[in-house]
Amino acid sequence: MSEETSTAQHASIKVRADNSVYKTPLIGGAPLIVLGTLRLGLRLDAGRGTSPGAGWAGLIVGILAVVVPFVWFAGGLALRRAKASIVLEDGTLSVRDRWGHLVRHSLEEDVTGLHKVRIPVEGHKDRVVITLVEEPPLVLDTRLWEQAQLQRLFDRLTAPPAQAPVREVGLVSWSDFRTRFPGAKVPWRQVHGWWFAAFVTVLVIAYIAFFVNLAYFV
Structure with a gap:
């Protein structure tokens, strides 16, 4: 190399x-x-x-x-x-929300998979769920992040040392989603659209x- x-x-x-x-x-x-x-x-x-x-x-x-x-x-x-970001640096994956709060902080090698799912919401359904060894899964609406950099991130996570597999899950119900990805957070407005x-x-x-x-x- x-x-x-x-x-x-x-x-x-x-x-x-x-x-x-x-x-x-x-x-x-x-x-x-x-x-x-x-x-x-x-x-x-x-x-x-x-x-x-x-x-x-x-x-x-x-x-x-x-x-x-x-x-x-x-x-x-x-x-x-200004505040939200996903950073992979020195072998550590850090995620901050719109308030700048650190919501994920894991080793790169602790990423166990990238799952492409479709959730039961109106409009854009596609999501990528990043599963981790110790922390809850991270749900990403890929439209809301810089595309080129996000693809670079996915390419890195599927290469050593993480070597996270990419899985095509398809459309899932909310109950199936919770079973597959316990602890994954989805905005309340999407889960309870009519309310x-x-x-x-x-x-x-x-x-x-x-x-x-x-x-x-x-």
Whole structure:
């Protein structure tokens, strides 16, 4: 083995978060969001039919009603981009979440497998589950990470010293998923999709009602 090859095999790999899945539709829908924001603000300003408007306060509150969740969402993406990472360095695999918290810290050789699974969620179902000797499995939505660096990571984990096998599991039910990968964490909103949708619907209605009424009390 040449010195260059050996150096490449032991070079550190850092996979950063990729928010393109969220940013692309957000940027594409920006004109509609802006128009909708102005329409809501003007409606609260001038009123409609027999309903009186709230004046400038209504316009400001209407704009804030859209800007506040937009800033919150954009801030979350920026935080994830800055803090979330998967790093393989000096034979150690470290994973940090969107808050920068260390959620996995294992030896490279403790990786026991890369499992390609499809989980029962709406939309994108494909996941890669990395199993480890002592720590719970790590579930990755590969769309949310830098593709080139993630592939480098997978190539390293399937080579010595880990030599982790790659297994095609296919579509599994939640019960089968928990049996195969005990301790693996999947977001609650994905496991309980209908409950999450109902919760969001109620929250959105309450949010709109709050801001509409706020416009008349400012």
